[in-house]
Amino acid sequence: MKVIAAMSGGVDSAVAAARAVDAGHEVIGVHLALSSNPQKYRSGARGCCTIEDSHDARRAADVIGIPFYIWDMAEEFHEGVVENFLSEYAAGRTPNPCLRCNEKIKFAAVLDRARALGFDAVVTGHYAQMRETDLGRTMHRAEDPLKDQSYVLAVLNKTQLDGAIFPLGDTHKEEVRKEAKRRGLYVANKPDSHDICFVPSGNNASWLHDRLGTETGPIVDEDGTKLGEHQGAYTYTIGQRKGLNLTVPAEGGVPRYVLKIEPVTNTVVVGVKESLAVSGIVGEKAIWCGPAPEPATQYRGFSQIRAHGQPLACTYSTDGESITVALDEPLFGLATGQGLVIYDGDRVVGSATISATL
Amino acid sequence: MASYFDHAATTPMSKAAIEALNQQIGQLGNASSLHTQGRSVRKAVEEARESIARIAGASPSEIVFTGSGTEANNLAIKGFYWKRLGEDSARNVIIISAFEHHAILDPVEWLEEHEGAHVIQIPVTRDGIVDLEALRDIVDHNRAKIAVIAVMHSNNEIGTIQPIKEVVEIAGDIPVHTDAVQSFGKVEFNFDQLGVTSATLSAHKIGGPLGVAALILQRGIDVTPILHGGGQERDIRSGTLNAPAIVSFAAAAQDAELHRVQRYAELRTMRRYLIDAIRAVLPDIWVNGDIEPSLPGIANITFPGTESDGLLLLLDAEGIASSTGSACSAGVPRPSHVLLAMGLSERDARSSLRFSIGASNTRSEIDHLASVIESVVDRARAALARQ
Known part of the structure; x- marks a missing residue:
C-alpha cells in the first residue's frame, strides 16, 4: 500500500514508520505542523509544535530512508481542537483534546488529504491493535496495558479505521525503545510526551485563565x-x-x-462523596469502531471514561444516536464532555461524548 | 527518471569548478600568512578575485568574499544602516522592494525590531516589477532620512529583472544595494554600469561550491562590519579566506560567463517548451511574471485549485524536483510573499510552484513532467476540495 506515516518527532511514530516500510508499504513521512507559531528552542518533549520535534521527525525519516514533508494543519488544529477545548471548558464540560485531535485532524484532515493524494492509509505510533476477526476489521487494546491508547482512538468510525495502521499495538514500549536504538534512531531515548501539547507550561488552569478570563x-x-x-x-x-x-x-x-x-x-x-455517585451514563454522538450493536438491545461490556481509567463492568444499549450505560458498581465523579468508550473484552465497540449522568 | 527543476535553489557544480576546488583544497597555507605557503594561497585568491571582478564589471578591490549570499546581504543592509545612522542620527529609514529574498527581508525586519529602523516597502506591479513611481514618491518624502535602498537585481521566485539603473537614478547619493545572486552569470550584470553601491553574488547559484559568496562594495565606501576578528577582507569582513572555494567560485564564474549568451537562449527556449507542455494538458494554469527581461530558466506557475505542497510531494514521488517558495523555520510551507506582493490572492499564491531550469535539463525531463502533471494536479485538486 501507499501510506502516509504521521511523524511527531517522537520514538513511537518513528518506529511505526520504520515498521511500515518493513511491512512492504511505500511510506512517506509527514510531520504535522499544528501551531502557526512554533515554540522555539523549548527543551523537553511534548510531542508536537516545536522546531526540534520537526527536525527530529525529519532525521528519523532520513534514517529510515523515506521522503519527508511537513503539512500545515495549524488552522484545522486551532479550529477543531483548541477552540473546541476552550468552548467545552467555558460550557462547564471537561474535554479530551487528544481524542478530538485523532477524530478531527489525524484521521480526518490528514487521512482525507492522504486519500485524495492517492494514498491508502495513515500510519501512526498509537498503541492499539487492528485485527481481522469474525466481526470484520476491529480495534483492540494494545499488548502493553500501560501504553494502551485504544481509548483516544475510539472516536474513529469504521471508514477512518480502515485507513489506519497501528504497527506498535503488539509491542511493549520498552521494546519499541530498544528497537529504535537498533535502528539507529536517535529519538530512542526521547521522553514520552505528557500533558496537552498546546499548553506549553503544562499548567492547564493558568492557560485557561489567560484565554477565558x-x-x-x-x-x-x-x-x-x-x-x-x-x-x-x-x-x-x-x-x-x-x-x-x-x-x-x-x-x-x-x-x-x-x-x-x-x-x-x-x-x-x-x-459529600456520596452525592458524586453515578450509576448510569448517557453519551451522545455515538461512533462505532466496528459493527454497530443492535438498537434497543442490552449488552454486557465495559465502560471506560478516562484515557487511563479502569474498565467498569456495565450493561449498555443504544438507540443508534446515543449510548446508555448502567454500571454494575457506582462511580464517583464524572464530568460531562469526557469520552465514554465501550469495550467488549479487549475489543473497542465504540464511543460517545458524555452528556448526562444518572 | 530524475528531473531536477530547482536550479534556482542550487545547481550542479561545473566541471571546471570541481577541478579548481580539488586542485586548491590540497594546497597548504593561510592567505593571510606572510611566508611562502601563505603567499602562494594569497596569489590564488587574488587571481580569483580579479577574475570575478572582471566578469562582474567591478574592480578587484571592490570584491569582499563572504561565507554566503545571506551574509553578504546582511553585511550590506546592517553595514549601511549602522554606518549611515552613526553619521547622521536622522537616517533610520530603510527602503526595500516588497518581494526581496528573506536574506534581505529578515535582517531588515530585525533592524526594525531591535535597532529602531523604519522600513518602507516599495510595491511591485502584477507583472513583478518594482513600482518606480512609488519609489520616487517614497524617496522624495524621506530623502534626508534614508540609510539604504535595496532592490534585488532579479526576483528568485519569478525571474523578472528589475530596473536597477532607474532605482539608482532616483536614489541619487543614497546607497543602493542589489541582491544579484540569481542574475550573476545568467544575464548581463555589470556593477560599474549599474551604478549601485553594493551587490551580492553567490557561487553555488552558478555552478560553484556552497559556502562562498561575495559582496561587491564600491571603493572608498565603508560599511560597519558585522564580523570582527582579523579584518581579512578590507577590514569589513573577518575570517580566514576560504581559498579553495574562492578559486572554485572564480572557475564557475568564468565557465558561466563563457557560455552565458548561448545558455540564455537555450534555457529561454526550454522554459517556453516547459510552459507550453504543461499548458497543453492544463489550459487553466498561468505563469507569474511572464515578461521580458527575465532570468532565462524560471517558470512560476499557478495551478488553480491546488495546494503547492501537495503538488510538490506528488511530483517528488515521480522524481521531479520543484519548489514552493519559502517555508518557516519549522518547515511549514507559507504562501509566497513574492506572489502576494504582486497581488495574487493567498489562495492562488498557495497554488503556485516554481520550476527553475538549468543547463543540465533535457527535453525528455520536461516530457516526463508533462506526462504526469495532469494526474498530479487532479489529485492535488481532490485533496484541496476535501478540506
Whole structure:
C-alpha cells in the first residue's frame, strides 16, 4: 500500500514508520505542523509544535530512508481542537483534546488529504491493535496495558479505521525503545510526551485563565449556601477535592468534592462523596469502531471514561444516536464532555461524548 | 527518471569548478600568512578575485568574499544602516522592494525590531516589477532620512529583472544595494554600469561550491562590519579566506560567463517548451511574471485549485524536483510573499510552484513532467476540495 506515516518527532511514530516500510508499504513521512507559531528552542518533549520535534521527525525519516514533508494543519488544529477545548471548558464540560485531535485532524484532515493524494492509509505510533476477526476489521487494546491508547482512538468510525495502521499495538514500549536504538534512531531515548501539547507550561488552569478570563463566582453547597469563591468555574473538574479553598469548614470535617459546574451562573457546587455517585451514563454522538450493536438491545461490556481509567463492568444499549450505560458498581465523579468508550473484552465497540449522568 | 527543476535553489557544480576546488583544497597555507605557503594561497585568491571582478564589471578591490549570499546581504543592509545612522542620527529609514529574498527581508525586519529602523516597502506591479513611481514618491518624502535602498537585481521566485539603473537614478547619493545572486552569470550584470553601491553574488547559484559568496562594495565606501576578528577582507569582513572555494567560485564564474549568451537562449527556449507542455494538458494554469527581461530558466506557475505542497510531494514521488517558495523555520510551507506582493490572492499564491531550469535539463525531463502533471494536479485538486 501507499501510506502516509504521521511523524511527531517522537520514538513511537518513528518506529511505526520504520515498521511500515518493513511491512512492504511505500511510506512517506509527514510531520504535522499544528501551531502557526512554533515554540522555539523549548527543551523537553511534548510531542508536537516545536522546531526540534520537526527536525527530529525529519532525521528519523532520513534514517529510515523515506521522503519527508511537513503539512500545515495549524488552522484545522486551532479550529477543531483548541477552540473546541476552550468552548467545552467555558460550557462547564471537561474535554479530551487528544481524542478530538485523532477524530478531527489525524484521521480526518490528514487521512482525507492522504486519500485524495492517492494514498491508502495513515500510519501512526498509537498503541492499539487492528485485527481481522469474525466481526470484520476491529480495534483492540494494545499488548502493553500501560501504553494502551485504544481509548483516544475510539472516536474513529469504521471508514477512518480502515485507513489506519497501528504497527506498535503488539509491542511493549520498552521494546519499541530498544528497537529504535537498533535502528539507529536517535529519538530512542526521547521522553514520552505528557500533558496537552498546546499548553506549553503544562499548567492547564493558568492557560485557561489567560484565554477565558478570570470571573469570580460562588462556591456553594447542595442547598445553595455559599462556602467560598472561585476565579473561574471552568478551572474545576467534577470530583475534584483539592484546591477548593473553602472558607466555611465542613461539618465534622467530612471532605467535600466538586459536584457540579454551572457555567451560566458561574457557580461551583460542592458536597459529600456520596452525592458524586453515578450509576448510569448517557453519551451522545455515538461512533462505532466496528459493527454497530443492535438498537434497543442490552449488552454486557465495559465502560471506560478516562484515557487511563479502569474498565467498569456495565450493561449498555443504544438507540443508534446515543449510548446508555448502567454500571454494575457506582462511580464517583464524572464530568460531562469526557469520552465514554465501550469495550467488549479487549475489543473497542465504540464511543460517545458524555452528556448526562444518572 | 530524475528531473531536477530547482536550479534556482542550487545547481550542479561545473566541471571546471570541481577541478579548481580539488586542485586548491590540497594546497597548504593561510592567505593571510606572510611566508611562502601563505603567499602562494594569497596569489590564488587574488587571481580569483580579479577574475570575478572582471566578469562582474567591478574592480578587484571592490570584491569582499563572504561565507554566503545571506551574509553578504546582511553585511550590506546592517553595514549601511549602522554606518549611515552613526553619521547622521536622522537616517533610520530603510527602503526595500516588497518581494526581496528573506536574506534581505529578515535582517531588515530585525533592524526594525531591535535597532529602531523604519522600513518602507516599495510595491511591485502584477507583472513583478518594482513600482518606480512609488519609489520616487517614497524617496522624495524621506530623502534626508534614508540609510539604504535595496532592490534585488532579479526576483528568485519569478525571474523578472528589475530596473536597477532607474532605482539608482532616483536614489541619487543614497546607497543602493542589489541582491544579484540569481542574475550573476545568467544575464548581463555589470556593477560599474549599474551604478549601485553594493551587490551580492553567490557561487553555488552558478555552478560553484556552497559556502562562498561575495559582496561587491564600491571603493572608498565603508560599511560597519558585522564580523570582527582579523579584518581579512578590507577590514569589513573577518575570517580566514576560504581559498579553495574562492578559486572554485572564480572557475564557475568564468565557465558561466563563457557560455552565458548561448545558455540564455537555450534555457529561454526550454522554459517556453516547459510552459507550453504543461499548458497543453492544463489550459487553466498561468505563469507569474511572464515578461521580458527575465532570468532565462524560471517558470512560476499557478495551478488553480491546488495546494503547492501537495503538488510538490506528488511530483517528488515521480522524481521531479520543484519548489514552493519559502517555508518557516519549522518547515511549514507559507504562501509566497513574492506572489502576494504582486497581488495574487493567498489562495492562488498557495497554488503556485516554481520550476527553475538549468543547463543540465533535457527535453525528455520536461516530457516526463508533462506526462504526469495532469494526474498530479487532479489529485492535488481532490485533496484541496476535501478540506
